[in-house]
Amino acid sequence: MKHIYKAGAQADAPTILLLHGTGGTENDLIGLAEMIAPGAGILGVRGNVSENGMPRFFRRLAEGIFDEEDLIARTAELGSFVDAAAVEYGFDRSNVYALGYSNGANIAASLIFHQADVFKGAILHHPMVPLRGLELPDLKGLPVFIGAGENDPIVPRLETEELSSLLSGAGADVTMHWERQGHQLTRTEAEAAAAWFKTQG
Amino acid sequence: MMFRTSGIHHITAFVDDAQKNVDFYAGVLGLRLVKKTINFDAPDVYHLYYGNEQGAPGTIITFFPQQNSRRGVIGSGQTGVTVYAVPVGSLPFWKERLASFDIPYENKTRFGEQYIRFFDKGGLLLELVEREGGQPSKWTFNGVTPEHAIKGFGGAVLFSHVPEKTMDVLVSKLGLEQVGEEDGILRLQASGDIGQIIDIQSTGIQRGIGGAGTVHHIAWRAKDYTEHEQIQQDLEQSGYHPTPVIDRQYFNAVYFREPGGILFELATDPPGFARDEPAERMGEKLMLPEWYEPQREQIEQLLPRIEVREWKGESKS
Numbered sequence: 070m071k072h073i074y075k076a077g078a079q080a081d082a083p084t085i086l087l088l089h090g091t092g093g094t095e096n097d098l099i100g101l102a103e104m105i106a107p108g109a110g111i112l113g114v115r116g117n118v119s120e121n122g123m124p125r126f127f128r129r130l131a132e133g134i135f136d137e138e139d140l141i142a143r144t145a146e147l148g149s150f151v152d153a154a155a156v157e158y159g160f161d162r163s164n165v166y167a168l169g170y171s172n173g174a175n176i177a178a179s180l181i182f183h184q185a186d187v188f189k190g191a192i193l194h195h196p197m198v199p200l201r202g203l204e205l206p207d208l209k210g211l212p213v214f215i216g217a218g219e220n221d222p223i224v225p226r227l228e229t230e231e232l233s234s235l236l237s238g239a240g241a242d243v244t245m246h247w248e249r250q251g252h253q254l255t256r257t258e259a260e261a262a263a264a265w266f267k268t269q270g
Numbered sequence: 271m272m273f274r275t276s277g278i279h280h281i282t283a284f285v286d287d288a289q290k291n292v293d294f295y296a297g298v299l300g301l302r303l304v305k306k307t308i309n310f311d312a313p314d315v316y317h318l319y320y321g322n323e324q325g326a327p328g329t330i331i332t333f334f335p336q337q338n339s340r341r342g343v344i345g346s347g348q349t350g351v352t353v354y355a356v357p358v359g360s361l362p363f364w365k366e367r368l369a370s371f372d373i374p375y376e377n378k379t380r381f382g383e384q385y386i387r388f389f390d391k392g393g394l395l396l397e398l399v400e401r402e403g404g405q406p407s408k409w410t411f412n413g414v415t416p417e418h419a420i421k422g423f424g425g426a427v428l429f430s431h432v433p434e435k436t437m438d439v440l441v442s443k444l445g446l447e448q449v450g451e452e453d454g455i456l457r458l459q460a461s462g463d464i465g466q467i468i469d470i471q472s473t474g475i476q477r478g479i480g481g482a483g484t485v486h487h488i489a490w491r492a493k494d495y496t497e498h499e500q501i502q503q504d505l506e507q508s509g510y511h512p513t514p515v516i517d518r519q520y521f522n523a524v525y526f527r528e529p530g531g532i533l534f535e536l537a538t539d540p541p542g543f544a545r546d547e548p549a550e551r552m553g554e555k556l557m558l559p560e561w562y563e564p565q566r567e568q569i570e571q572l573l574p575r576i577e578v579r580e581w582k583g584e585s586k587s
Contacts, residue, residue, distance in 0.1 A: 132533070134284060
């Protein structure tokens with residue numbers, strides 16, 4: 070997968086996996102990651118699916134309706150990519166946090182749904198429920214920050230709440246942050262994510 | 271000048287099997303397949319449009335059929351029931367017709383009108399109601415003649431999380447009027463003579479989940495591009511976060527999710543379906559947007575084969 074890697078300031082610094090929204094690139098969230106986790110390593114990845122020339126991590130049929138087969142295959146593909154990147158760049162695979170927005174947050178959530186220890190923690194900006202009817206793994210103590218819009222036209226409020234309770238129900242430690250700026254990732258939401266990340270040891 | 275939609279422009283839904291979808295909407299309901307194109311985001315998935323002989327706004331239902339796609343759940347936050355208007359006196363014909371295709375239906379009464387409610391073969395909830403308004407369809411297919419043919423939408427039943435808020439958007443932004451309330455159902459009316467009666471219901475409805483067998487969005491008519499841009503700006507200023515205007519080949523579109531959870535679209539009457547093929551040949555050829563034209567051969571191989579056929583039902587064909 071097309072990507073960018075920057076090593077962390079110290080050997081024990083976490084690595085932040087950057088997952089962009091539709092139409093984004095591997096560089097999109099670098100500034101956000103530097104704000105949230107100064108000194109962390111960065112692995113920015115570009116989605117392998119093209120929607121009218123706009124990169125995405127998996128295919129959809131319309132806003133909110135995913136191609137599940139493709140989502141499951143792309144989830145596995147991204148998981149393997151991160152494993153291989155850890156070997157190639159020599160970062161600690163057990164100290165990776167996901168940072169995703171929109172389509173990127175959806176595939177991060179899908180990875181968590183499929184594999185308990187895929188991340189040490191996750192910051193999900195405006196995610197949806199990636200899959201339904203899955204038996205979630207034991208996510209005991211997995212820290213997850215969810216930023217959402219009460220008036221997000223793409224993600225209905227109830228869907229955000231459904232994702233939050235699915236994750237909590239599997240044992241994750243979910244922190245919710247609500248905004249009123251639609252689907253936008255605002256500065257205040259980023260600041261809330263940064264404050265949350267500081268509390269992660 | 272306050273914006274007033276005349277009613278529903280089209281309704282778009284997800285289903286699993288493409289041929290089953292054609293057999294139902296063309297074969298059973300007698301609608302015309304007015305356009306055969308693809309999902310621009312997933313070119314191996316059809317986008318099928320059915321309507322009256324010209325595919326006039328207010329008669330169009332559109333589908334994305336994808337084999338083995340996840341089944342959704344009809345419920346709140348969705349357009350729950352698609353209501354079709356048939357000529358006065360034709361309900362007995364339709365009851366007999368549904369029975370001949372082994373399609374069970376239920377008799378319903380709302381606001382003094384008789385409805386028959388049934389599921390299509392893809393899991394969508396439909397109703398037929400006799401209405402005076404609307405032009406008779408000129409399309410004749412598989413035993414449905416203009417005398418009985420569906421004229422277009424009678425309206426829809428919206429399953430809202432918060433009916434009062436859904437009503438508020440429809441009244442204050444889209445210009446419908448409240449005309450009744452009964453058993454917890456709110457009834458609104460738009461200004462047109464087709465696709466204009468909208469009921470909003472919330473009681474006793476589980477939460478909807480999008481997927482095959484559910485409506486994705488309901489589109490309301492804007493009569494021209496100017497009016498369309500104005501309503502987009504109005505929604506923007508009122509904090510509904512609409513999308514920008516999107517060119518959908520046969521109409522322009524703006525989407526927003528209303529506070530009751532239902533995805534709304536505003537769609538323009540122009541340019542219509544005869545823009546890229548002659549009216550008498552509509553629906554026969556796979557139409558592709560020009561950027562996909564170089565890949566026509568691969569795309570046609572990916573798509574399942576479908577045909578509009580004189581179908582008599584599963585047990586009889």
